[in-house]
Amino acid sequence: MPAAATAFPAPTPTAATDLAPHELRILVAVDGERGFSAAARVLGLTQSAVSHSMRGMERKVGAVLFERGRKGATPTAAGAIAAAHARRVLRLLDTLAAEARGAERGTVTxxxxxxxxxxxxxxxxxxxxxxxxxxxxxxxxxxxxxxxxxxxxxxxxxxxxxxxxxxxxxxxxxxxxxxxxxxxxxxxxxxxxxxxxxxxxxxxxxxxxxxxxxxxxxxxxxxxxxxxxxxxxxxxxxxxxxxxxxxxxxxxxxxxxxxxxxxxxxxxxxxxxxxxxxxxxxxxxxxxxxxxxxxxxxxxxxxx
Structure with a gap:
């Protein structure tokens, strides 16, 4: 049976903006691998580090992002939306770096x-x-x-x-x-x-x-x-x-x-x-x- 959902207090207006890129990468990995252990292996982290980071993200967002169970981690409706946004934010960060380099070198890469x-x-x-x-x-x-x-x-x-x-x-x-x-x-x-x-x-x-x-x-x-x-x-x-x-x-x-x-x-x-x-x-x-x-x-x- 999935673990009971945890109720989080409403986040402060700036809580979600405190999410760091490494947290977003963990969120995307858990969503992609459908499990904390599998995500940890992909990222080269321990399972406890992934679990701790996910709990922190859920507190910042103010919503449960994954249902934990014997078969792994299943994204909630909130988790699916969050993972999609996380992938897009991380892509924008990649674009930021690539275009900054391109502006300096006069090329697009x-x-x-x-x-x-x-x-x-x-x-x-x-x-x-x-x-x-x-x-x-x-x-x-x-x-x-x-x-x-x-x-x-x-x-x-x-x-x-x-x-x-x-x-x-x-x-x-x-x-x-x-x-x-x-x-x-x-x-x-x-x-x-x-x-x-x-x-x-x-x-x-x-x-x-x-x-x-x-x-x-x-x-x-x-x-x-x-x-x-x-x-x-x-x-x-x-x-x-x-x-x-x-x-x-x-x-x-x-x-x-x-x-x-x-x-x-x-x-x-x-x-x-x-x-x-x-x-x-x-x-x-x-x-x-x-x-x-x-x-x-x-x-x-x-x-x-």
Whole structure:
């Protein structure tokens, strides 16, 4: 059974501002490792030091951040929010140091963390990052492929795990509260089927879990020729492979159809076809950093 929650007195107005960077790193480690012992090993500290620091943070914040139990440490609602803020604060401290050095040397250096869904990472980002690093050799892009399900790539930015997310945004997928962003491309959907098939709309539907934009689903609901998916694949690459083998047809966005395999035919769905809006999201504070501004300029320059 989890230990009973401890009630803390209300913190003073300045208590939370007394949190030190090393405390924030401990908070992030406990959240990431889901345990005090595991966090201690990662940080090179003793478990008692981690526990003592966590109790001090909880007193300063005025809330229980983790439920302690036999299976480790589970973040409370307050703890999840605190860990997300801690990651973002620590990233800002890294940015502070990198940009101060850059101002002195006249260069931009350091990592740039980007979360992107698979087709964006494969086809949208590479030419953008090629131009970015040619202009700013000191920037070190780190691209993490994230499934565009649930909180998706935008959630990685909210949680402080990425500086920029390449996400599905727009009227049907608004930018999450607390983030800023913009649409980069409109990605139209097409019918994808085995080449030369005489009646492709009669084939079974092959789909994948991420292909779930609300606008697309509403369009699908009005198409009586589209059956329920008989095959659900792990990603869009697997869908294309199955379609090329004659196992069915699919409805896919253009970004996923780059370098489509042989044996596939792409048919325009005509007027009213669905599209998805692909753009970037970031935090207001990271939007002012040199490396993020440089990336956004290159992303905008790459618009069709």
């Amino acid at each position: 350091g990592p740039l963390r980007i979360a992107a869904f698979r087709s964006a990472a494969l086809f949208l980002l590479p030419p953008v990052l090629e131009r970015l690093t040619a202009r700013h050799p000191g920037i070190e892009p780190e691209v993490h492929v994230v499934r565009e399900l649930g909180v998706g790539t935008a959630g990685e930015v909210v949680q402080g795990r990425a500086d920029v997310g390449i996400a599905t945004v727009g009227a049907t997928s608004p930018v999450p509260a607390g983030l800023i962003g913009d649409v980069l491309i409109e990605d139209p959907y097409s019918l994808v089927h085995p080449a030369g098939h005489p009646a492709p709309r009669s084939l079974p539907l092959v789909d994948w879990h991420e292909n779930c934009g609300s606008h697309t689903r509403r369009w699908w609901a009005g198409q009586d020729w589209i059956p329920k998916a008989t095959v659900l694949a792990e990603d869009d690459g697997a869908v294309l492979s199955m379609v090329s083998r004659g196992l069915g047809m699919a409805i896919m966005p253009a970004l996923s159809l780059n370098e489509a395999p042989d044996g596939i035919e792409i048919t325009d769905l005509g007027p009213g076809r669905p599209t998805r809006s692909v753009g970037y999201v970031t935090t207001p504070e990271q939007a002012s950093s040199v490396s993020v501004r440089a990336l956004i300029r290159e992303l905008r320059a790459a618009r069709p």
